[in-house]
Each structure stands twice: as structure tokens, then as C-alpha cells.
Amino acid sequence: MDVRVNAAISADGKLSSRRREQIAISGERDFDRVDGLRAESDAVMVGVGTILADNPSLTIDESERQEQRRQNGQPENPARVVADSHVRTPPDAAVLDDSAETYLLVSDAAPSDFVAQMEEQGATVIATGENRADLASAFQELDSHGVEQLFVEGGGEVIYSLFEDELVDRLSVFVGSLVIGGRDAPTLADGDGFIEDFPQLELDTVTQVDDGVVLEYDVLN
Numbered sequence: 465m466d467v468r469v470n471a472a473i474s475a476d477g478k479l480s481s482r483r484r485e486q487i488a489i490s491g492e493r494d495f496d497r498v499d500g501l502r503a504e505s506d507a508v509m510v511g512v513g514t515i516l517a518d519n520p521s522l523t524i525d526e527s528e529r530q531e532q533r534r535q536n537g538q539p540e541n542p543a544r545v546v547a548d549s550h551v552r553t554p555p556d557a558a559v560l561d562d563s564a565e566t567y568l569l570v571s572d573a574a575p576s577d578f579v580a581q582m583e584e585q586g587a588t589v590i591a592t593g594e595n596r597a598d599l600a601s602a603f604q605e606l607d608s609h610g611v612e613q614l615f616v617e618g619g620g621e622v623i624y625s626l627f628e629d630e631l632v633d634r635l636s637v638f639v640g641s642l643v644i645g646g647r648d649a650p651t652l653a654d655g656d657g658f659i660e661d662f663p664q665l666e667l668d669t670v671t672q673v674d675d676g677v678v679l680e681y682d683v684l685n
């Protein structure tokens with residue numbers, strides 16, 4: 465499976481403010497670039513922190529891109545994947561609507577009534593790992609469901625875990641021209657943080673988009 469991570473950060477590296485509300489760091493052209501990346505993917509993934517903060521639909525905005533996918537024999541939207549070890553996805557979350565397939569990655573400790581409720585909503589639940597979803601094993605299962613290109617949009621906890629598990633192939637970052645600040649504001653990669661063996665990146669391209677810049681990296685695993 466090929467895993468691409470994309471996020472928008474402020475010039476000081478924040479994904480959002482300490483209130484963890486959705487902030488439009490990207491401008492119109494960058495949101496359109498992200499829509500294009502969704503359209504190239506088999507599935508779009510976020511952590512449940514992003515579901516609770518932003519309630520995204522993770523579907524494609526541009527109808528021409530959906531039409532192109534239909535012509536290619538693909539579903540009009542990529543599947544949605546939510547990392548949700550501790551079963552916090554609300555039953556009315558937008559990702560559970562019927563506009564695309566949805567996978568929830570939970571741990572083996574997920575209560576069966578939660579699993580049943582999510583399956584009733586049409587989601588496919590993949591349980592791996594003792595107390596936290598084991599992303600490497602879950603990705604193998606996603607692969608068996610035909611997910612070859614996975615596009616990860618955040619947030620900072622999930623992105624850190626993916627780097628920790630050496631699962632990221634490519635990283636793109638839109639750096640917007642604003643400062644958010646705050647020691648409790650989420651950053652691109654949160655979690656415990658690395659103290660050695662820092663994941664190394666190779667800078668591929670730098671492109672100005674809107675009043676910010678997109679940095680594209682290959683990840684040297």
C-alpha cells in the first residue's frame with residue numbers, strides 16, 4: 465500500500481488552535497489541490513480526533529472529478545478510514561453517511577455493542593491491536609479490501625503514529641502565512657515525539673500556492 469500524508473500548517477507548525485476547531489489555513493487553490501489528491505486515492509483517512517473536531521465528510525467536492533472516477537470504474541468517492549481505538553466516533557458523524565464506504569480501525573478491546581452499532585450504520589470495523597489500533601496490521605486488511613493508495617489528512621496524533629510505524633511513503637505540507645501559537649495547539653506530528661532515529665525526508669518540490677507554499681517530500685524509511 466502506498467501511504468501519502470497531507471496537512472496544512474501555520475508558519476509555526478500548528479494544525480489548528482488550542483481550541484482544536486477547524487481553521488482554514490489553506491486557501492481556495494490549496495483546498496482544490498487536496499480535492500485532487502482525494503480523487504487519486506482509494507481511501508482517505510483521519511483520526512477520530514479530527515472527526516470530533518471537524519466532522520468532515522472526506523468526499524470529493526468537484527463533481528467533474530467524481531465523474532472521472534465513475535468513468536474509470538471507481539466509486540465516485542474514495543472510501544473513508546477512521547482510526548478510532550477507543551470507539552469515539554459519534555453515530556451521526558458525517559463519515560458514516562452513504563456517500564462512500566467507511567472503515568473504522570478499532571482495537572481488539574472495542575466493545576461489541578459499538579461494533580454492532582457502527583456495522584448497522586454501514587461501516588466495516590477492522591479490529592487490531594490490544595489497546596490501540598495496530599495500524600500496520602489494519603493496513604494489510606485494508607489492502608485486502610483493494611485500498612492501494614491511502615491518503616491521510618491528519619490529525620497530529622495519527623500522523624505521528626504513522627511515522628512511528630514507518631508507514632508513510634510521501635508527505636506534503638501546505639504552510640500558510642499565519643501564526644497560531646499555543647503549547648496545546650496540535651502540530652503536524654504530536655504523540656510522544658521522537659528523541660532519536662528521527663524520520664528523514666527528502667525534499668522533492670516546493671510550490672507557491674495561494675499565499676503559502678506546498679512542500680512535497682519523499683520519506684526515507
Ligand SMILES: NC(=O)C1=CN([C@@H]2O[C@H](COP(=O)(O)OP(=O)(O)OC[C@H]3O[C@@H](n4cnc5c(N)ncnc54)[C@H](O)[C@@H]3O)[C@@H](O)[C@H]2O)C=CC1
Binds near residue numbers: 479483486517548
Ligand atoms: N490543518 C490540517 O490540515 C488538519 C487539521 N486537523 C486538526 O487536527 C486536530 C485533530 O488532531 P488530533 O487531536 O491529533 O487527532 P487525530 O485526528 O490524529 O486523532 C487522534 C485519535 O485517533 C485515535 N487513534 C486510533 N488509533 C490510533 C493510533 N494507532 N495512533 C494514534 N491515534 C490513534 C486515538 O483515539 C487518538 O486520540 C483538530 O484540531 C483538527 O482540526 C486535522 C486534520 C487536518
Ligand SMILES: Nc1nc(O)c(N)c(N[C@@H]2O[C@H](COP(=O)(O)O)[C@@H](O)[C@H]2O)n1
Binds near residue numbers: 498523
Ligand atoms: N488541507 C487542509 N487545509 C486546511 O486549512 C484545513 N483546515 C484542513 N483540514 C482538514 O480538511 C478536511 C475537511 O474535510 P471536508 O472537506 O470537510 O470533508 C478534514 O480532514 C480537515 O480536518 N485541511
